[in-house]
Amino acid sequence: MSELNLILLGPPGAGKGTQAERLTDDFNLPYIATGNMLRAAVQEETELGRQAKAYMDEGKLVPDDVITGVILEAIENADARDGFILDGFPRTIPQADALAEGMRAHDRELTAAILIEVPDDEVLRRMSGRRVSVKTGRVYHLEYDPPKHEGRCDVDGSRLVQRNDDKPETVKNRLAVYHDQTEPLINYYEEQGLLRRFDGTRSPTEVHDHIRATIATLRLEDEL
Numbered sequence: 001m002s003e004l005n006l007i008l009l010g011p012p013g014a015g016k017g018t019q020a021e022r023l024t025d026d027f028n029l030p031y032i033a034t035g036n037m038l039r040a041a042v043q044e045e046t047e048l049g050r051q052a053k054a055y056m057d058e059g060k061l062v063p064d065d066v067i068t069g070v071i072l073e074a075i076e077n078a079d080a081r082d083g084f085i086l087d088g089f090p091r092t093i094p095q096a097d098a099l100a101e102g103m104r105a106h107d108r109e110l111t112a113a114i115l116i117e118v119p120d121d122e123v124l125r126r127m128s129g130r131r132v133s134v135k136t137g138r139v140y141h142l143e144y145d146p147p148k149h150e151g152r153c154d155v156d157g158s159r160l161v162q163r164n165d166d167k168p169e170t171v172k173n174r175l176a177v178y179h180d181q182t183e184p185l186i187n188y189y190e191e192q193g194l195l196r197r198f199d200g201t202r203s204p205t206e207v208h209d210h211i212r213a214t215i216a217t218l219r220l221e222d223e224l
């Protein structure tokens with residue numbers, strides 16, 4: 001069986017993290033999420049976190065040269081050699097080119113770019129209700145996916161908080177950045193025959209079923 005190398009694309013709040021958590025369980029692949037890595041770096045006050053914080057707080061992208069090396073290194077780690085789920089990278093054409101080059105250099109290739117599509121007004125609704133565990137990073141929504149006990153993570157009871165960049169003004173900036181800098185990747189991967197589109201307005205379970213079925217088909221085709 002060849003590698004399963006997946007990237008998740010879509011606007012902020014499309015449900016990339018929500019789906020990644022389920023796909024990681026399904027396919028037993030390492031989950032590499034740039035947003036989570038950067039937030040951890042900010043919290044730990046590392047050099048990477050110091051460089052990224054101001055950009056993230058304003059809803060801007062951190063510069064390509066700050067993030068690219070970190071991700072190329074992560075996908076070459078031993079646990080990602082049989083495949084990975086990459087969430088939040090690439091986000092610009094130069095990042096996509098760097099990823100393609102890095103993979104080619106190791107004789108690897110992407111399996112698919114999973115695009116989860118959700119309109120802007122739904123993104124704004126989702127972000128205002130999103131809550132995240134300070135410890136496990138598990139994502140909830142006050143209305144669509146509430147925790148069993150208010151303000152506490154189902155997994156370990158840790159505190160749930162709102163992300164710094166989920167304020168409405170910052171979310172609007174993030175959406176503008178997405179349309180301007182990340183959306184061109186849709187054509188980029190479509191032209192390479194790698195793009196698979198999913199309707200992110202369906203329930204998390206329906207979106208998951210659809211993605212899982214598509215990946216299963218891709219694997220079957222690969223085996224033929």
Ligand code: AP5
Nearest residue numbers: 012013014015016017018034035062088126130140141204
């Ligand atoms: P990042 O953390 O990657 O943020 P994002 O792409 O904006 O995505 P989100 O995490 O906000 O949303 P998601 O799609 O994962 O949605 P979720 O599953 O949580 O990046 C943050 C920042 O880091 C960037 O702004 C940038 O500054 C920097 N950065 C990161 N990568 C970078 C890069 N490569 N280059 C430069 N800078 C970079 O779901 C959202 C909510 O909706 C939740 O509450 C969830 O419960 C709910 N929900 C999910 N699915 C459904 C559904 N189907 N129906 C109803 N509700 C749902």
